[in-house]
Amino acid sequence: MTSVPFDPSAEAAGATRRILDDTLHGDARGVVVDSPPGAGKSTLVVRAALELAAAGRPLMVVAQTNAQVDDLVLRLAEKEPELPVGRLHSNDPDPYDKALDDLGNVRKSARAADLAGLDVVISTAAKWAHVKGVEPWGHAIVDEAYQMRSDALLAVAGLFERALFVGDPGQLDPFSVVGADQWAGLSYDPSASAVTTLLAHNPELPQHRLPVSWRLPASAAPLVSGAFYPYTPFRSGTGPGDRRLSFGVPSDGSGPDRVLDEAAESGWGLLELPARHTPRTDPEAVRAVALVVRRLLDRGGAAVSERSEDPVPLTPDRIAVGTAHRDQAAAVRAALAGLGVAGVTVDTANRLQGREYDVTVVLHPLSGRPDATAFHLETGRLCVLASRHRHACVVVCRAGVADLLDEHPSTEPVQLGVTVKFPDGWEANHAVLSHLSEHRIAWSPRVSP
Amino acid sequence: MSLISTLARLEAVESGRARPLATVRHRHVAERPLVLVPLTTAGEAGAPLGALVGTDPEEPTLLVVPQPRDRDLRFAFLADLAEAVLPYVDGFADDVEAAERGETDPETGKKVKVEVELCADAPQLIVPSRAGVEYVRLLGRSTRFRRTAEQDPETPFPAPPRVPLLGRWLTHYGERARVPGSSLLLAATDLLNRHWATGQSSLEDQHLGALLAWIDAPEGSSGAEAALRAELARDRDGQLLCPPAGPATDPAFDNRLLAPAVERYDRARQALAAAEDGQAADERLGDLHRAEREIRRLILAQLRPTWHAVWRAIELVRELPPGARVADRWTRDRWSFTGHRDRVRAGEPPQPRRDDAVTAANKLAARESAQTQLEAQEALDDPLVMAGRRLTGEAFVAEVVEVTMAWSESKRPAPRPLLTVRTDDRPHLGEGVKAYRSLEGKPQTARFVRYEEDGSLVLRVLDRMGRGKEPAEGSVPEKGDRLVWTLFEHDQRVGPKLPDPEETPWTHGGPPRVDAVEAPDAVTPEDLL
Numbered sequence: 001m002t003s004v005p006f007d008p009s010a011e012a013a014g015a016t017r018r019i020l021d022d023t024l025h026g027d028a029r030g031v032v033v034d035s036p037p038g039a040g041k042s043t044l045v046v047r048a049a050l051e052l053a054a055a056g057r058p059l060m061v062v063a064q065t066n067a068q069v070d071d072l073v074l075r076l077a078e079k080e081p082e083l084p085v086g087r088l089h090s091n092d093p094d095p096y097d098k099a100l101d102d103l104g105n106v107r108k109s110a111r112a113a114d115l116a117g118l119d120v121v122i123s124t125a126a127k128w129a130h131v132k133g134v135e136p137w138g139h140a141i142v143d144e145a146y147q148m149r150s151d152a153l154l155a156v157a158g159l160f161e162r163a164l165f166v167g168d169p170g171q172l173d174p175f176s177v178v179g180a181d182q183w184a185g186l187s188y189d190p191s192a193s194a195v196t197t198l199l200a201h202n203p204e205l206p207q208h209r210l211p212v213s214w215r216l217p218a219s220a221a222p223l224v225s226g227a228f229y230p231y232t233p234f235r236s237g238t239g240p241g242d243r244r245l246s247f248g249v250p251s252d253g254s255g256p257d258r259v260l261d262e263a264a265e266s267g268w269g270l271l272e273l274p275a276r277h278t279p280r281t282d283p284e285a286v287r288a289v290a291l292v293v294r295r296l297l298d299r300g301g302a303a304v305s306e307r308s309e310d311p312v313p314l315t316p317d318r319i320a321v322g323t324a325h326r327d328q329a330a331a332v333r334a335a336l337a338g339l340g341v342a343g344v345t346v347d348t349a350n351r352l353q354g355r356e357y358d359v360t361v362v363l364h365p366l367s368g369r370p371d372a373t374a375f376h377l378e379t380g381r382l383c384v385l386a387s388r389h390r391h392a393c394v395v396v397c398r399a400g401v402a403d404l405l406d407e408h409p410s411t412e413p414v415q416l417g418v419t420v421k422f423p424d425g426w427e428a429n430h431a432v433l434s435h436l437s438e439h440r441i442a443w444s445p446r447v448s449p
Numbered sequence: 450m451s452l453i454s455t456l457a458r459l460e461a462v463e464s465g466r467a468r469p470l471a472t473v474r475h476r477h478v479a480e481r482p483l484v485l486v487p488l489t490t491a492g493e494a495g496a497p498l499g500a501l502v503g504t505d506p507e508e509p510t511l512l513v514v515p516q517p518r519d520r521d522l523r524f525a526f527l528a529d530l531a532e533a534v535l536p537y538v539d540g541f542a543d544d545v546e547a548a549e550r551g552e553t554d555p556e557t558g559k560k561v562k563v564e565v566e567l568c569a570d571a572p573q574l575i576v577p578s579r580a581g582v583e584y585v586r587l588l589g590r591s592t593r594f595r596r597t598a599e600q601d602p603e604t605p606f607p608a609p610p611r612v613p614l615l616g617r618w619l620t621h622y623g624e625r626a627r628v629p630g631s632s633l634l635l636a637a638t639d640l641l642n643r644h645w646a647t648g649q650s651s652l653e654d655q656h657l658g659a660l661l662a663w664i665d666a667p668e669g670s671s672g673a674e675a676a677l678r679a680e681l682a683r684d685r686d687g688q689l690l691c692p693p694a695g696p697a698t699d700p701a702f703d704n705r706l707l708a709p710a711v712e713r714y715d716r717a718r719q720a721l722a723a724a725e726d727g728q729a730a731d732e733r734l735g736d737l738h739r740a741e742r743e744i745r746r747l748i749l750a751q752l753r754p755t756w757h758a759v760w761r762a763i764e765l766v767r768e769l770p771p772g773a774r775v776a777d778r779w780t781r782d783r784w785s786f787t788g789h790r791d792r793v794r795a796g797e798p799p800q801p802r803r804d805d806a807v808t809a810a811n812k813l814a815a816r817e818s819a820q821t822q823l824e825a826q827e828a829l830d831d832p833l834v835m836a837g838r839r840l841t842g843e844a845f846v847a848e849v850v851e852v853t854m855a856w857s858e859s860k861r862p863a864p865r866p867l868l869t870v871r872t873d874d875r876p877h878l879g880e881g882v883k884a885y886r887s888l889e890g891k892p893q894t895a896r897f898v899r900y901e902e903d904g905s906l907v908l909r910v911l912d913r914m915g916r917g918k919e920p921a922e923g924s925v926p927e928k929g930d931r932l933v934w935t936l937f938e939h940d941q942r943v944g945p946k947l948p949d950p951e952e953t954p955w956t957h958g959g960p961p962r963v964d965a966v967e968a969p970d971a972v973t974p975e976d977l978l
Contacts, residue, residue: 129945151810151813154954157956157957158948178819178820183813190809191813201957327842327877
């Protein structure tokens, strides 16, 4: 038996070609594309938009946040500066990125009628939902469709004839601040994701997936793929050794330095603090996170990747800290400010979705907790936190999470008619933890003798 | 759970008595609510066993089903319940005030004001616990589709005349109870739990007797001990001293007292049926009445402690002054009541078994906005609730130390004064974050500008200062003012209008089919009638 060597570029190009073919020439009203983290979703959206525009099909693009919309407008302008693009925005002050003002081909307005006739009109789902009484668009692209709620799609679906739905099924599911159990199991449960509803009513729609993650390094793709996408595996676009992380300053032997070395070497590092039940903003864990970031910058980190042959210095804007809760993020920000670190992104999993960094430092969602609730076990949360990095990910955690998981098996009630999601958060947490335990460094603040 | 309610719980554990979670009452309590304490039969969903119902604590109406498996008796119970509930509900239907409602004119598409009726008050239903709310919903579901002989002369088991209407009202109340902050249908445990923290788990807080023991224990005694007694203490015959608030009954009661009594009743009925002459029948009828009276006595004994507990709970929350925005939320409840009154009067069919896609999405959106609004309003009404938000960094109290006048850079400069304020709280402020304060009941917006070297904050006031170049009098905070600023908005934005159900898009299955009337579930061999 001969094995054909895996050619990531060819695989990805093939998938993209099939998607565009279905979108431009297929007769289905919708096309769904599943994209694992960093698989070139944005590139695909831009390309599909350009090809639809080139084919003379009026196109509306639905994204979920203003930042995503602005980012798409900028990417489109970069690829095709002459393309007439409309940016539909809200009536709030500063409704869009000021960088859009420098683009001559981009018209901005709060009224859809002002943008009629432009090749591409882009806005958030929330803004589109208020657009009424206009001629429907022939085509739409719905970005981050797995993070869009079914009721949000209901509000905009009347605006287009056909649509390309693109998203990452492994990230955080949309949620509601009130109970929606009474609709669980209905095909149009308003609190479910847009794709769930779409496919429940239109099971015959073509579904594609992007097979290659260009973001995740060879050290991370197998773990993320195995733990979060067990039935739809993907590969990394780069091989082992294509990405390297090195430090100018050698380790001082402290916990943070040793975990950084481990992460530079293997792509993963687990800095384990002694087991303890703590408040959410565990001061010791927060300090450990801040120290790791401080040392990462102090030691003159440099990254080598397929993007450039020369080592690129690791600057604060290439580093992110991820947490589960907003108060934890606030505590880490305060701790970083206390250590004189500025410019590092610190945010919750929800807000880190779709973003990319060289190195991430993660405060484990279950660290120090006495219980494992559905929120903290949510598969998507861990998946987002473990898949933002191009080089390495350091997890800071209290010991004893494996025992905690064993004491708290998932006990969510089974709802009739609801597809059970695999893997469940419990399983995924165990998979990630068991992998991380191979890269464990015990916490020691001082230099060992 | 917020830090401040955790603290209240810890203090409750330490002191053995419940601690307040609120300084004002956050729910509307009607002058004359209708209290309903239902009991259900073990082992059969939706088979009522009995109920106490009424608006006078001293004179409840007792309704009992002596043999809950007999469907005729069940219907008789429901007919009696309808007679107890519907006159109370109807009593509110005709006392109306004129109101305006914004509607879209179907021909011009323009927004117009329409003169409509709004009921001046609404009937309020109070049950002991959340399980009671669920039971109201279940009774509504099981009765609103029943057909009366008048509606359908062919129906094999006609329901008593007013039962389907009762089902529609119970369904409406059960559905309204899912809207955060609504008060049409309340559970006594929810009322108490909103206003007091106990030293027991939230699961134990669902036990009305134990909950009330923590809050209402006599001066000097331990609420914790009283709660334990309420939960566990039994008499010599093994019966709970404080029966569960239902609708489920205690198994010891079912097995030792209820089952034998029902059996005696069954035997008496059989004997009556087998009577051969008039005299024997009279005697046996007497036996049957005695057996029935015995069951009524047993069930009343189970219901009465809960009945009094519910009224005691109502008394306790009535002692708190109402929050300033409670009346506003009750007005929404009145709209909800009026709306359903109108639908019933217009002869619309009962609520469907399942919501269609558009109705479900509309309900979810309304509830989400009610939830956010409730959280904001409770904090604005109650300094203790606001303290919880301050601790989480979502609000702060600050003293104005300096006011610097400034204007916007436009053709017609508008006032945009800068406030320097000092706070001991630690709000999560960042670039461009907005803060709101209440100015004559309306929110005034300011934007965070920067931290000063000494740790004080600079805010720029953005609105509610009038149209002139100089701000309207009293619209700009003055030096020395101590103000509460919130990072959350006080009002909710109106969400987008969803398509009409007839225009449900293809992604959601298209318009619901109106031609196919949903057939009732087929009878299977497991259906024992």
